Amino acid sequence: MTKRWDVDVYVLQAKKKQLIITTKEWYFPVGHDKEKVLSLWKKVNDEAISNGKNGFSVFTDTAEIFDNSLEFHFYEYKCQFEQTFRIPMTAVCAYSVSNIDQYSADDYRKLLDHHIVN
Numbered sequence: 001m002t003k004r005w006d007v008d009v010y011v012l013q014a015k016k017k018q019l020i021i022t023t024k025e026w027y028f029p030v031g032h033d034k035e036k037v038l039s040l041w042k043k044v045n046d047e048a049i050s051n052g053k054n055g056f057s058v059f060t061d062t063a064e065i066f067d068n069s070l071e072f073h074f075y076e077y078k079c080q081f082e083q084t085f086r087i088p089m090t091a092v093c094a095y096s097v098s099n100i101d102q103y104s105a106d107d108y109r110k111l112l113d114h115h116i117v118n
Helices: 009-014 023-027 034-050 063-067 071-084 105-113
Strands: 056-061 089-094
Touching: 023 034, 023 063, 034 056, 034 071, 063 071, 071 105
Parallel strands: 056 089
Antiparallel strands: none
C-alpha cells in the first residue's frame, strides 16, 4: 500500500489510526466463543475512546467464518454485537450469495435486522 497509494500503513498502525487483522486472526484464536470475540471488540472500542476517537469503522470478510462452519455462531454473536459499543461503529460485512443461502429465510431476516439495509 505504501508504494501503490503513498500511504504508509505501518505509520498508521503505530499512531493507532488503523488496525489490520485478518478474519482468521480475529475470530479463530478464540474459537467460536462469542463472549471472547465480543470482549475483543470491547477492547478496540475502549482503546478508540482512550485515543480520543468518537467512532471507528470495520470491514469483515465472512468467507472464512462460513468455510469453517461457524456461520450460526457468527449469527448469535451478531445478535449481541450492537450492545458492545459506547461509540459509533460502522461495519461493512462481505457475504457471498452461496454463504447467505445457508441461512433459512427466518434466520436471514434476523441477520438483516442487525445490519443497516435501505
